[in-house]
Amino acid sequence: MKKIINLTINDQAYEIAVVPNKTLADMLRYDLNLTGTKKGCDTGDCGACTVILNGDAVNSCLILAVQTDGAVIETIEGLATDEGLHPIQEAFVEKGAIQCGFCSPGMIMSTKNLLDKNANPTEEEIREGISGNLCRCTGYQKIFEAIDSQKS
Amino acid sequence: MLLPEFELHEPVSIEDALKLKKKHGKDARLMAGGTDVLVLLKKKVIFTDTIISLLQIKELSQIKESGNEVVIGACATMAQLSKSSVIKEKFGALKSSCDNLGSHLIRNRATIGGNCCNASPAGDTMPSLMIYDAKVMIESTDGKREVSIKNFFKGPGVTDLAIHEILTGFKLPIPPKNSGAHYIQLGKRRSSEINVVNVGSFLEYDPDTKTIINSRIALGSVAATPIRAQKAEELIKGKPAKEDTFYTAGETARKEDCKPIDDFRGSAAYRQAMIGVLTKRTLQASFEQAQ
Numbered sequence: 001m002k003k004i005i006n007l008t009i010n011d012q013a014y015e016i017a018v019v020p021n022k023t024l025a026d027m028l029r030y031d032l033n034l035t036g037t038k039k040g041c042d043t044g045d046c047g048a049c050t051v052i053l054n055g056d057a058v059n060s061c062l063i064l065a066v067q068t069d070g071a072v073i074e075t076i077e078g079l080a081t082d083e084g085l086h087p088i089q090e091a092f093v094e095k096g097a098i099q100c101g102f103c104s105p106g107m108i109m110s111t112k113n114l115l116d117k118n119a120n121p122t123e124e125e126i127r128e129g130i131s132g133n134l135c136r137c138t139g140y141q142k143i144f145e146a147i148d149s150q151k152s
Numbered sequence: 153m154l155l156p157e158f159e160l161h162e163p164v165s166i167e168d169a170l171k172l173k174k175k176h177g178k179d180a181r182l183m184a185g186g187t188d189v190l191v192l193l194k195k196k197v198i199f200t201d202t203i204i205s206l207l208q209i210k211e212l213s214q215i216k217e218s219g220n221e222v223v224i225g226a227c228a229t230m231a232q233l234s235k236s237s238v239i240k241e242k243f244g245a246l247k248s249s250c251d252n253l254g255s256h257l258i259r260n261r262a263t264i265g266g267n268c269c270n271a272s273p274a275g276d277t278m279p280s281l282m283i284y285d286a287k288v289m290i291e292s293t294d295g296k297r298e299v300s301i302k303n304f305f306k307g308p309g310v311t312d313l314a315i316h317e318i319l320t321g322f323k324l325p326i327p328p329k330n331s332g333a334h335y336i337q338l339g340k341r342r343s344s345e346i347n348v349v350n351v352g353s354f355l356e357y358d359p360d361t362k363t364i365i366n367s368r369i370a371l372g373s374v375a376a377t378p379i380r381a382q383k384a385e386e387l388i389k390g391k392p393a394k395e396d397t398f399y400t401a402g403e404t405a406r407k408e409d410c411k412p413i414d415d416f417r418g419s420a421a422y423r424q425a426m427i428g429v430l431t432k433r434t435l436q437a438s439f440e441q442a443q
Contacts, residue, residue: 020157020160021154022155043153056231056260058260063186064160064186066160067162067207110256110257128256128343129256131256132254132258
C-alpha cells in the first residue's frame with residue numbers, strides 16, 4: 001500500500017506516494033528523475049548511491065523511501081547553481097578526478113559531507129571520508145588531490 | 153535488485169513493537185538501520201512479508217549513563233557511539249569496534265542491536281561487548297529479561313532471542329580503575345571489509361602486586377559465534393602483568409580456545425596463528441592503558 005511522504009530534496013519540497021519496498025535510490029531515480037544518484041552494487045558496498053540525509057552521508061540503496069518522511073536530502077543535482085558548478089565539482093574536473101564518472105556523484109557527496117563537517121581534514125581523514133566510495137577507473141590519488149585542494 | 157513486497161510497521165513505542173511482534177510471530181522481521189536486513193532481502197537470503205522498523209522508537213537510540221553502568225539502546229548507530237563522550241572515555245575498545253564496522257556510509261545507519269542480532273561470527277561490536285561484560289536487555293509482552301552477552305550467541309545468525317522477543321539494549325558496567333581494554337581487527341583492507349580475525353581484551357591489574365586481577369578475552373571469526381577465550385583468561389589470573397604472561401595467554405587462546413575453519417577470506421591455520429598474536433597485543437595494549 002502506498003504511503004504519502006513529505007520531504008525536502010535540494011531545498012525543494014516534495015510530496016510523493018511510495019510503496020514500502022522502494023529504496024530511496026529508486027525513488028530519486030525513477031519517481032523524481034534525479035538520475036545523478038547512481039546505482040552500482042545496490043547492497044551498500046560501492047557508495048555510488050551516496051546522498052546526504054539529514055546531514056549524514058548514507059547509501060540511499062539501503063534506505064526505504066517511506067522512512068524518509070520529513071527528511072532533508074541533498075543529492076548531486078543540488079550542488080551546481082545557475083552560476084556554474086560547485087567548487088568541489090570544479091576541483092574534480094580540474095584535477096582529473098573523473099574518468100568514466102560513474103562514482104563521481106557519490107564521491108562528491110561524500111566529499112561535501114566530509115568538508116561540511118570538517119573544513120580542514122587531514123590526509124587520513126580524507127581517505128577515511130571517501131572509503132565507502134569505490135572508483136574502478138582513475139584510482140584514488142587524483143580524487144584525493146581534488147578533495148585536498150578544497151581544504152580551507 | 154528489487155525488494156520483495158512487504159508490509160512496513162513503524163511503531164513509536166516498545167509496547168507497540170512488542171504487540172506487533174507477538175501478533176505476527178515468525179513472519180515478521182525486525183529492522184533497525186536496515187544495512188543487513190535490506191541486503192539479505194534483496195539477495196533473497198531471507199524472506200518476510202512484514203517488517204517492523206524500530207527506528208521511530210526514540211528511547212531505543214539513547215546512550216545513558218546511570219550509576220555505575222551505561223545503557224546503550226539497541227538502535228544507537230555506530231557513528232553515534234563513536235561520537236558519544238562516555239563511550240570515547242570509558243569504552244575505548246567498543247569505540248574502536250564501531251569505527252571499524254563497514255564504511256562511514258554504513259556506520260551512519262548500522263546499529264549495535266542490529267549487529268548483534270545479525271549474529272555474524274565476524275561481527276565487529278560483539279568482542280568488545282563481551283570484554284566489557286555487557287548484559288543484553290530483552291523484552292517481550294510477557295516481561296523483561298537480561299542475559300549475559302557471552303551466552304547470547306547460539307550460531308551463525310542465531311541468537312538466544314525467542315520469536316516474540318525484542319533486543320532493546322545493552323547494559324555495560326563502568327570499567328574499574330586500573331583497567332584497560334583494546335580491540336584489534338584484521339582484514340584484507342582497512343575499510344568495508346569482513347574481518348578475518350578480530351580480538352578484544354580487557355585487563356584489570358593490582359598496581360601494588362603488579363598482578364592481573366581479572367581479564368576477559370573475546371575472539372571473533374574463529375568459531376560459529378564470537379567466543380570468550382576462557383582457558384587463557386583463567387590461566388593469567390593472578391599472574392604478573394608482563395609480556396611473558398600475555399604471550400602465554402596468546403598461546404593458550406590459539407591452541408585451546410579457538411576452532412577456526414578455512415574459507416576464502418583466510419585459512420584456519422592463519423586465523424589460529426593470528427589469535428596468538430592479537431591476544432598478546434590486545435592484552436599488552438590493555439595493560440598499558442590500565443597503568
